Amino acid sequence: MQPVRRTSLIAQVTEQLRSEIRSSRWPIGSRIPTEPELTELTGTGRNTVREAVQALVHAGVLERRQGSGTYVIAASEVGGTLAKYFADAEERDVLELRQALDSTAAALAARRRDDADIANLRRLLEERNKERWNEQNVAAIEADVKLHRAIVVASHNAVYLEFYDSLLPTIEQVIRSRTKKSDDAFDAEHNELVQAVIDGDADRAAQAARCFLGTLIAEYPARDESQR
Incomplete structure (x- = not known):
């Protein structure tokens, strides 16, 4: 040998x-x-x-x-490549992409979540709600990211999760940047999002994610479409 x-x-x-x-x-x-x-x-x-x-x-x-x-x-080399690409993206661009991803994931999760997903979402929502929202509190940011990822996990779409995971470091960076400007944790909106998923209401879940992220996007200056 x-x-x-x-x-x-x-x-x-x-x-x-x-x-x-x-x-x-x-x-x-x-x-x-x-x-x-x-x-x-x-x-x-x-x-x-x-x-x-x-x-x-x-x-x-x-x-x-x-x-x-x-x-x-990242979970793979493909995810690693995407993570590097997203690292230099504009915050507004990331939020606009995330709005599309999170709203679709929420709808899928509402249709496909199982008992284990429901228990996990309740646990992570409770952990998130316990944290005080500010830029120094790393645990609060981590709890927020874990909750949103758990919704994607509940969609039971492996490709979706792989792509979302590649975006997570950038999502965390954008969240950290935003906490420097505002300490609004959007607890009520997150409670509604998770409850809609648990209730199996796909339209309501998608709308909750869309509205919450739309509020964040609206905080950024409007783009001049004439420059396109």
């Missing part, structure tokens, strides 16, 4: 880490285990783990944050 070449071992470990992300054991936005923990998980040395992680960083799946750790920012 030929000995396993180092490049093959790195590829194997890279795929092992990728499978943890695809399975959502390491969800978007989460911090992956430390290097020592990864060496134990994979049964390989630190250099192999380091290069496997770096490969996923280059692919746009992981992101190193100084003094904090390494985080999952």
Whole structure:
């Protein structure tokens, strides 16, 4: 038997880490285990783990944050590429795209949600409502993002979720930027959105998402259509 070449071992470990992300054991936005923990998980040395992680960083799946750790920012290389593209997008453009995505996802979720989705949405809404909304409260922003992602999960459309996940880092960035301007958490609107999904009312759910994000879009200066 030929000995396993180092490049093959790195590829194997890279795929092992990728499978943890695809399975959502390491969800978007989460911090992956430390290097020592990864060496134990994979049964390989630190250099192999380091290069496997770096490969996923280059692919746009992981992101190193100084003094904090390494985080999952996309579920696949395709998502990583999209995430890089969206990173420099205008805030209004992101919100307009999100309005289309969230309203459709809400309608699908209302039609397809199951008991597990309902329990998850109730739990995440409660967590979100407990948080005080301001730019310093990272937990509040994370709770908001998790709730909206859970609605997409409840749509039971894997392609939709993959695309939405690629947009999440940019969505979080836009939310953080907005909290500097306003501390309005739109709690009532989020309560209505989740209740409409739970009630199975697709039209109401889509309208709740559309109106909530339309309010945010309206905060930005109107575009001069004559410049198009």
